[in-house]
Amino acid sequence: xxxxxxxxxxxxxxxxxxxxxxxxxxxxxxxxxxxxxxxxxxxxxxxxxxxxxxxxxxxxxxxxxxxxxxxxxxxxxxxxxxxxxxxxxxxxxxxxxxxxxxxxxxxxxxxxxxxxxxxxxxxxxxxxxxxxxxxxxxxxxxxxxxxxxxxxxxxxxxxxxxxxxxxxxxxxxxxxxxxxxxxxxxxxxxxxxxxxxxxxxxxxxxxxxxxxxxxxxxxxxxxxxxxxxxxxxxxxxxxxxxxxxxxxxxxxxxxxxxxxxxxxxxxxxxxxxxxxxxxxxxxxxxxxxxxxxxxxxxxxxxxxxxxxxxxxxxxxxxxxxxxxxxxxxxxxxxxxxxxxxxxxxxxxxxxxxxxxxxxxxxxxxxxxxxxxxxxxxxxxxxxxxxxxxxxxxxxxxxxxxxxxxxxxxxxxxxxxxxxxxxxxxxxxxxxx
Ligand code: PLP
Numbered sequence: 001x002x003x004x005x006x007x008x009x010x011x012x013x014x015x016x017x018x019x020x021x022x023x024x025x026x027x028x029x030x031x032x033x034x035x036x037x038x039x040x041x042x043x044x045x046x047x048x049x050x051x052x053x054x055x056x057x058x059x060x061x062x063x064x065x066x067x068x069x070x071x072x073x074x075x076x077x078x079x080x081x082x083x084x085x086x087x088x089x090x091x092x093x094x095x096x097x098x099x100x101x102x103x104x105x106x107x108x109x110x111x112x113x114x115x116x117x118x119x120x121x122x123x124x125x126x127x128x129x130x131x132x133x134x135x136x137x138x139x140x141x142x143x144x145x146x147x148x149x150x151x152x153x154x155x156x157x158x159x160x161x162x163x164x165x166x167x168x169x170x171x172x173x174x175x176x177x178x179x180x181x182x183x184x185x186x187x188x189x190x191x192x193x194x195x196x197x198x199x200x201x202x203x204x205x206x207x208x209x210x211x212x213x214x215x216x217x218x219x220x221x222x223x224x225x226x227x228x229x230x231x232x233x234x235x236x237x238x239x240x241x242x243x244x245x246x247x248x249x250x251x252x253x254x255x256x257x258x259x260x261x262x263x264x265x266x267x268x269x270x271x272x273x274x275x276x277x278x279x280x281x282x283x284x285x286x287x288x289x290x291x292x293x294x295x296x297x298x299x300x301x302x303x304x305x306x307x308x309x310x311x312x313x314x315x316x317x318x319x320x321x322x323x324x325x326x327x328x329x330x331x332x333x334x335x336x337x338x339x340x341x342x343x344x345x346x347x348x349x350x351x352x353x354x355x356x357x358x359x360x361x362x363x364x365x366x367x368x369x370x371x372x373x374x375x376x377x378x379x380x381x382x383x384x385x386x387x388x389x390x391x392x393x394x395x396x397x398x399x400x401x402x403x404x405x406x407x408x409x410x411x412x413x414x415x416x417x418x419x420x421x422x423x424x425x426x427x428x429x430x431x432x
């Protein structure tokens with residue numbers, strides 16, 4: 001029998017009575033594809049199980065953190081041990097230094113690391129630091145890159161190639177959004193023009209070095225180096241937001257993969273092993289401006305929380321325990337890419353399938369996708385048909401074409417074969 005969503009539909013209706021839109025983060029509501037989001041009861045390995053008893057092979061991985069798969073024994077054991085010792089102290093612990101050490105080993109550019117509770121907090125704090133350090137006010141971001149929901153970065157481009165940002169949500173003051181300049185991704189010439197005009201006033205450029213929030217869009221060859229060169233020549237800081245791609249495209253993130261050294265880096269997701277964590281860090285001389293070492297204020301009641309630190313440490317130690325971990329993750333994701341490309345071709349569909357490390361994304365378009373405008377040539381209706389057919393065949397993908405997919409260490413070859421088989425059905429439905 002096909003999948004039923006009876007209990008989830010009732011749970012969604014009830015949730016809407018208590019929670020705006022029934023969810024605590026908008027994309028979970030399935031707005032991009034329509035229908036009812038399954039309410040999840042539990043997860044293990046590569047699988048999610050919903051309250052109607054449906055089972056799914058999961059490629060969302062809680063939007064990136066679950067690189068080891070769900071309820072990995074090393075992570076759950078670390079959490080069980082930690083929880084018995086108390087859940088929060090608001091005082092320093094050895095765990096915080098241990099996770100900071102592990103992060104610095106993976107990301108040597110992060111000489112000092114400050115823990116926070118989410119990716120949003122990391123990018124919010126790092127902008128304050130960048131402004132304070134450079135004594136400049138403007139920030140440059142890229143259209144289609146997402147860095148969290150705080151005011152300075154919840155901006156969209158106005159009209160034109162390089163524009164002063166306009167609020168991307170009611171409630172974001174135009175004065176704040178206007179301090180952020182938005183430029184197209186993968187376009188070094190426009191960035192150079194912006195610096196020619198505003199360079200002396202630009203504190204920092206923040207970039208997803210591998211973009212994962214307009215679907216997966218890797219940087220073009222040489223692009224990140226140009227961004228590095230432009231920022232350096234104007235004395236602006238380069239911030240890599242590796243909240244999503246850190247520990248994903250390589251253990252050392254995009255900066256290791258492409259050999260670029262940013263001044264500051266933001267992390268999140270994987271470093272919390274599924275608990276709420278973010279971190280920012282970078283050059284010691286810059287990071288020493290953060291309180292209490294320096295004057296730039298930033299704090300957090302639950303920052304460095306022992307449960308979150310324990311889950312993060314267990315995750316990073318497990319990732320490094322197997323020297324073949326990243327080769328296997330990448331190999332499985334590549335196998336999925338080949339399978340899906342072949343199936344799409346079989347059904348005569350134009351598909352762009354991108355993959356880097358254990359991240360992937362597909363666009364229903366015949367155009368090359370390299371920035372936000374080209375990503376939006378993708379056919380969202382075709383994606384909705386594809387998505388729902390996959391869901392009803394037990395494959396849980398992100399409910400939007402403009403989100404990345406994630407492979408985990410727990411996915412088996414059989415999972416990938418089942419995904420490719422389900423995809424054949426879904427492509428057939430799209431081609432109808
Ligand atoms: N930066 C990037 C690149 C992200 O992908 C996200 C979230 O998806 C964030 C920042 C915000 O992180 P959080 O949702 O933990 O606040």
